[in-house]
Amino acid sequence: MTDSPLSRGGKRERLVAGAADLLHRKGIAATTLADIAQVAGVPPGNVYYYFKTKDDLVKAVVDTQAGQVTALLTELDALPRPAERLKALVRRWEAMREVIARHGCPIGTLATELDRRDDGLDTDGAQPIRQILDWVGTQIRLLGARNARQLAISLFAGIQGGALLANALRDPAVMTGQVRHLERWIDTLAADGRS
């Protein structure tokens, strides 16, 4: 297993991991390159050897998220039935309830922040969201629903909205309750599909 060209010692990886954590906790604008360098154990100002610009580093974080989402969905695909896959998905957000109550959903908050910049070339921060919506749509289609896209949006909106409210109220129980609600809704979908 060889390292990629520019990343001997894994410093590049540490920078991306540290940036992902700080971006989640403080947001893009409030996170300085000095912060990231410190967390990653890299000399401050040296970040530019690994990333041409701050936006490049943010883009790398989004790409990492997309990879993690791909890995998650692939893992869930191993489950035998669509309804179980969907419930396993929503339970992932329940498992993250503590960190969500503190800092929000990493995917949702980053996408929101990226979408509000009027930069010309913006990273597609919505890619992880699109991946999940497409996958959920596929699962719901397997359940036999006609309007799978709309139902996929409603399900993931329930997750993201639950995360937003849990964060605003700083209450992990909000996420738990919302996940329970969605699990029951998934059961309803599965029952409707069978009838």
Next chain:
Amino acid sequence: MTDSPLSRGGKRERLVAGAADLLHRKGIAATTLADIAQVAGVPPGNVYYYFKTKDDLVKAVVDTQAGQVTALLTELDALPRPAERLKALVRRWEAMREVIARHGCPIGTLATELDRRDDGLDTDGAQPIRQILDWVGTQIRLLGARNARQLAISLFAGIQGGALLANALRDPAVMTGQVRHLERWIDTLAADGRS
């Protein structure tokens, strides 16, 4: 109608209104006091005469939002039936779908950004959200549901999650579809309450 002590000419009001708009479109961190002053037609640097600090101005924006929410809920209270009140509420977000697709829900994005700062004294950015959740809970209780709080969270999570996805996908139709979905769900609640 006299002006408030420090606001002859309405400059203070113009500053808050301009700040509300910029905070919604660019976020807190990306909005400078110079930007706000320019939009409000006030000399740059002079903002400090009206607000002791930038955070004070943000706080004023949140207070304004809380007032607008109070006005909205009072207006909806005039409708005769709880289910109609709830549907009128969600239709407000549908009416804002274009601006939501561009910059997100003003309440949700501001609350999210405020919640991620580790400042000691933070403004309670969740106040408008709490107001709405409490009011929705009251309406659902009137429909005869047992777990009104959980259902209120699910309903408003659907709105906020729909707004987040509409923003991420930059597609107003996402908000419209989600509102339709929620309207049908409200009808279901009303029917269950009647049975």
Next chain:
DNA sequence: GTCTATAAGGCGATAGAC
């Protein structure tokens, strides 16, 4: 009471030393 000039600090980014 209203506004201007300016200070103090922090930021992303670069040039070039090792």
Next chain:
DNA sequence: GTCTATCGCCTTATAGAC
């Protein structure tokens, strides 16, 4: 190939002129 010293800009905030 790796890192450091430093630049120039922008931002909040203040002191004091009008």
